[in-house]
Amino acid sequence: MKKIGKYFAVLLTLGLLLAACSGGGQEAAPAQQENQEQSAETTAGPSELIVGAEQEPVGFDPHKVPAASSVRIYALVYDSLTKLDENLNVVPGLASEWSFSDDGKTITFKLRKGVTFHNGREMTAEDVKYSFERILNPDTGSIAKSYFSSIETIETPDPYTVVFKLKYPDSAFIANSSSAYASIVAKEVGDLNKEAVGTGPFMLDTVESGQYVLLKKNPNYFIEGQPGVDAIKFQIMKDEAERLAALRAGRIDIAQVSADFAKVLKDAPGITVKSYQSMEYSYLGINVKQQPFDDPRVRQAISYAVDRSAIVEVVWKGEASLTGPIAPAQTAWALDTSRYPSYQTNVEKAKELLKEAGYPNGFETVLETASTYPDMVETAQVLQQQLQQIGIKTTINQLEWGNYIERWKSKEMSLLVGRNTSGIDPDRSMRFFFHTEGSANVWNYSNPQYDQLVQKALEATDPAERKSLYEEAQILLVEDAPNLFLASPKNFYAVSEKVVGFEPSAAGEVYALVKTAKKN
Amino acid sequence: MARYVCKRLISLIPIIFGITLLVFTILHLVPGDPASIMLGTNATPEAIQALRESMGLDKPLITQYLDWLGGLFVGDFGQSVHTGEPILPEILQRFTVTLQLSLFAALVGWAIAIPVGILSAVRVHSPFDAIVRMVAMLGISVPNFAIGSLLLLILSLYFGWFPPIDVVDFWEDPAEAVKVFILPAVTMGIVLAAGIMRMTRSAFLETLDKDFIRTARAKGNNQWSVVIGHALRNSAIPILTLAGMQMGYLLGGSVIVEQLFSIPGLGQYILDGIYQRDYPVVQGGVLFIALLFVLVNLLVDILYTWIDPRIKY
Numbered sequence: 042m043k044k045i046g047k048y049f050a051v052l053l054t055l056g057l058l059l060a061a062c063s064g065g066g067q068e069a070a071p072a073q074q075e076n077q078e079q080s081a082e083t084t085a086g087p088s089e090l091i092v093g094a095e096q097e098p099v100g101f102d103p104h105k106v107p108a109a110s111s112v113r114i115y116a117l118v119y120d121s122l123t124k125l126d127e128n129l130n131v132v133p134g135l136a137s138e139w140s141f142s143d144d145g146k147t148i149t150f151k152l153r154k155g156v157t158f159h160n161g162r163e164m165t166a167e168d169v170k171y172s173f174e175r176i177l178n179p180d181t182g183s184i185a186k187s188y189f190s191s192i193e194t195i196e197t198p199d200p201y202t203v204v205f206k207l208k209y210p211d212s213a214f215i216a217n218s219s220s221a222y223a224s225i226v227a228k229e230v231g232d233l234n235k236e237a238v239g240t241g242p243f244m245l246d247t248v249e250s251g252q253y254v255l256l257k258k259n260p261n262y263f264i265e266g267q268p269g270v271d272a273i274k275f276q277i278m279k280d281e282a283e284r285l286a287a288l289r290a291g292r293i294d295i296a297q298v299s300a301d302f303a304k305v306l307k308d309a310p311g312i313t314v315k316s317y318q319s320m321e322y323s324y325l326g327i328n329v330k331q332q333p334f335d336d337p338r339v340r341q342a343i344s345y346a347v348d349r350s351a352i353v354e355v356v357w358k359g360e361a362s363l364t365g366p367i368a369p370a371q372t373a374w375a376l377d378t379s380r381y382p383s384y385q386t387n388v389e390k391a392k393e394l395l396k397e398a399g400y401p402n403g404f405e406t407v408l409e410t411a412s413t414y415p416d417m418v419e420t421a422q423v424l425q426q427q428l429q430q431i432g433i434k435t436t437i438n439q440l441e442w443g444n445y446i447e448r449w450k451s452k453e454m455s456l457l458v459g460r461n462t463s464g465i466d467p468d469r470s471m472r473f474f475f476h477t478e479g480s481a482n483v484w485n486y487s488n489p490q491y492d493q494l495v496q497k498a499l500e501a502t503d504p505a506e507r508k509s510l511y512e513e514a515q516i517l518l519v520e521d522a523p524n525l526f527l528a529s530p531k532n533f534y535a536v537s538e539k540v541v542g543f544e545p546s547a548a549g550e551v552y553a554l555v556k557t558a559k560k561n
Numbered sequence: 562m563a564r565y566v567c568k569r570l571i572s573l574i575p576i577i578f579g580i581t582l583l584v585f586t587i588l589h590l591v592p593g594d595p596a597s598i599m600l601g602t603n604a605t606p607e608a609i610q611a612l613r614e615s616m617g618l619d620k621p622l623i624t625q626y627l628d629w630l631g632g633l634f635v636g637d638f639g640q641s642v643h644t645g646e647p648i649l650p651e652i653l654q655r656f657t658v659t660l661q662l663s664l665f666a667a668l669v670g671w672a673i674a675i676p677v678g679i680l681s682a683v684r685v686h687s688p689f690d691a692i693v694r695m696v697a698m699l700g701i702s703v704p705n706f707a708i709g710s711l712l713l714l715i716l717s718l719y720f721g722w723f724p725p726i727d728v729v730d731f732w733e734d735p736a737e738a739v740k741v742f743i744l745p746a747v748t749m750g751i752v753l754a755a756g757i758m759r760m761t762r763s764a765f766l767e768t769l770d771k772d773f774i775r776t777a778r779a780k781g782n783n784q785w786s787v788v789i790g791h792a793l794r795n796s797a798i799p800i801l802t803l804a805g806m807q808m809g810y811l812l813g814g815s816v817i818v819e820q821l822f823s824i825p826g827l828g829q830y831i832l833d834g835i836y837q838r839d840y841p842v843v844q845g846g847v848l849f850i851a852l853l854f855v856l857v858n859l860l861v862d863i864l865y866t867w868i869d870p871r872i873k874y
Contacts, residue, residue, distance in 0.1 A: 099599070099644060100643060100645070106599070107600055107601065179607065182596075182608055182612040182614075183608065184600055184605075184608050186605070186607070187605045187608070249825075250651060251655065251825025251829060251830065252726075252727055252728060252825050253727065276823075278726070279820050279823065279829075280820055280823070282821070283821060286716075287717070289718065290723030441593070442593070443594075444591075444593050446602065447592040447593045447597065448592075449602055450597060459602065480606065
């Protein structure tokens with residue numbers, strides 16, 4: 042009896058110990074919630090918006106750091122000369138108006154008066170000149186330099202006027218000037234990674250490495266009534282499941298989620314899912330210099346063999362649109378894909394084309410993609426199956442992101458699955474990626490007729506003429522098929538019911554965030 | 562003893578040198594450089610070249626290595642090529658977080674494993690023992706990210722609970738720190754516990770079979786004074802060895818758990834460094850962990866002599 046009593050005591054102790062360890066989380070629950078509510082009421086919490094960020098920013102110099110995790114933050118701290126509205130129209134930013142000379146080679150921007158930097162000094166034409174010269178300086182290594190290669194000189198006749206003299210007419214200039222990469226910075230600040238002084242709706246307050254970035258409202262922001270919240274906190278949460286759990290528990294207010302998680306959250310109480318057509322598109326890149334892809338018939342055959350709608354269904358669960366060289370979100374420029382004959386899947390025709398090109402039994406090749414992005418891998422797998430139907434046997438080679446970029450740059454790949462972002466202006470989607478001299482033309486594609494079209498379109502000052510030139514170029518490009526343009530996915534945001542007025546669009550997160558408010 | 566410690570510390574020098582060489586070589590052999598990863602498929606070749614130059618990546622490899630090594634001698638781990646910030650303060654800051662998490666996890670693991678392991682050995686072949694062995698097997702085979710995700714999802718879904726997102730140091734606000742670390746610590750602790758439990762069980766089984774235990778029993782000691790008073794210390798060596806190694810791994814940063822619970826620890830710092838080919842960050846971080854690992858093992862070796870006076874160096 043005594044012995045049993047002892048065992049019992051030991052077991053009881055152990056049981057308690059185990060309970061204390063494993064039950065800790067649950068027991069803490071009510072206290073935790075209370076604590077959270079309290080802090081929400083007592084601090085400035087009600088108007089602090091917490092955004093779940095999937096990556097940590099890697100610096101805040103708008104001219105140097107192109108990482109999306111950084112852009113989403115510095116785009117709230119700085120303004121550019123122009124900006125986009127939700128329909129992707131270019132509207133005044135720091136410049137209230139602008140005009141072109143008759144030959145299209147001079148652009149004059151009139152700046153708003155009384156706009157101040159976060160340090161209190163008024164923003165003037167000198168700052169604009171300084172910012173653009175910094176972008177153009179090769180030592181800066183700015184990604185926006187190629188956007189503004191048309192600039193010859195910058196003049197500042199008075200503190201509120203900036204005149205850009207161009208080497209050639211550049212219709213993309215105004216749209217490009219809305220990019221966050223073209224932010225206007227204060228000329229007295231030396232190291233923009235250490236000090237962020239902009240004119241934007243928010244001021245950089247705290248950067249806690251690996252944890253969060255806190256932005257405080259700029260009380261002197263030049264747009265009346267903006268921003269809608271006192272602070273925005275970008276909480277770094279890399280794991281999507283964690284962001285989802287935090288959203289459900291009311292710990293964060295907004296998070297970008299994948300199509301899969303958007304489905305999971307559809308019926309979650311207190312959370313709405315918002316989506317918009319992104320400016321991204323997926324593609325199959327083809328090295329046109331390499332055999333057998335140097336034969337346009339082979340590329341055409343691949344285009345006819347691929348069923349793009351299957352990719353939309355399988356990879357994007359139906360939450361994507363078919364796309365041409367310009368993503369469909371660019372409604373003003375993108376062509377309806379029904380105008381491309383090779384978008385009609387036709388296996389027989391594909392086989393015929395292959396036969397004509399001298400490959401009646403198909404061939405073997407390698408299809409490369411980045412393992413970092415599940416959608417790219419899935420796209421490659423669907424393509425692998427579809428190409429098999431016409432005898433093209435592919436081996437999929439999944440590369441880590443760094444290797445992938447290296448491979449992309451090498452110009453030596455055979456087939457490559459990837460994703461591009463259509464620029465704000467069609468010049469980027471067309472010239473940057475496919476002009477013979479285009480910086481991102483890694484496909485060795487060269488067609489003098491195409492080059493001429495996109496160059497003419499860039500220099501055209503009449504919008505109607507520009508549009509028709511780009512139409513012609515898009516049709517030509519799809520026919521030549523150095524890339525197969527596949528699908529343009531939707532982007533999803535999960536938003537807490539406490540958030541008011543957050544309407545994400547292709548114009549960008551920043552545009553939506555400045556208009557967002559929060560309920561108590 | 563002091564001589565032994567000195568000898569061990571001196572033997573660290575070639576080890577560290579080897580590690581620096583290895584890390585540097587491997588890292589620079591991997592394709593992809595920080596500039597092109599930063600700029601992605603949006604960059605012009607000139608932009609990448611300009612960025613490479615501003616990062617100092619255009620210098621010959623040997624110069625880069627010697628620069629780094631030279632810096633190490635004066636305690637300078639270099640600067641991140643991405644943020645331009647010095648690395649050592651960042652490593653130390655991240656390390657304090659990882660240290661707290663590791664200690665917490667170890668505490669959870671040991672508190673479960675040692676008593677259960679002992680009991681399982683004492684009641685060998687009982688149903689309790691069978692269950693323990695089964696659970697331990699499960700603990701070893703289920704990956705910790707699965708346990709962590711499950712804990713997070715269940716707690717947030719059914720109890721509306723979510724651990725605080727911002728990490729607080731234990732010495733600043735112990736109660737809040739416990740809330741921050743409890744879930745990741747339990748997640749890591751479960752995996753630790755499984756290993757220690759098995760080790761404790763087998764070590765005790767072996768000890769309990771020894772002659773001195775029989776003698777102790779013959780002298781009329783009851784079961785628990787035999788187990789705690791005689792067997793515990795004599796079974797401690799293998800348990801301690803395993804615990805020491807586990808601690809080394811924990812301090813190295815349990816990357817996945819840190820990622821899952823957004824704990825800004827050392828593991829996450831190095832992982833980000835790898836993705837971005839931030840050479841100085843990875844080099845510095847790996848070197849720091851290697852040092853820790855060696856030091857923890859040294860500490861374990863010293864503890865041996867305390868536990869078992871028969872061991873002499």
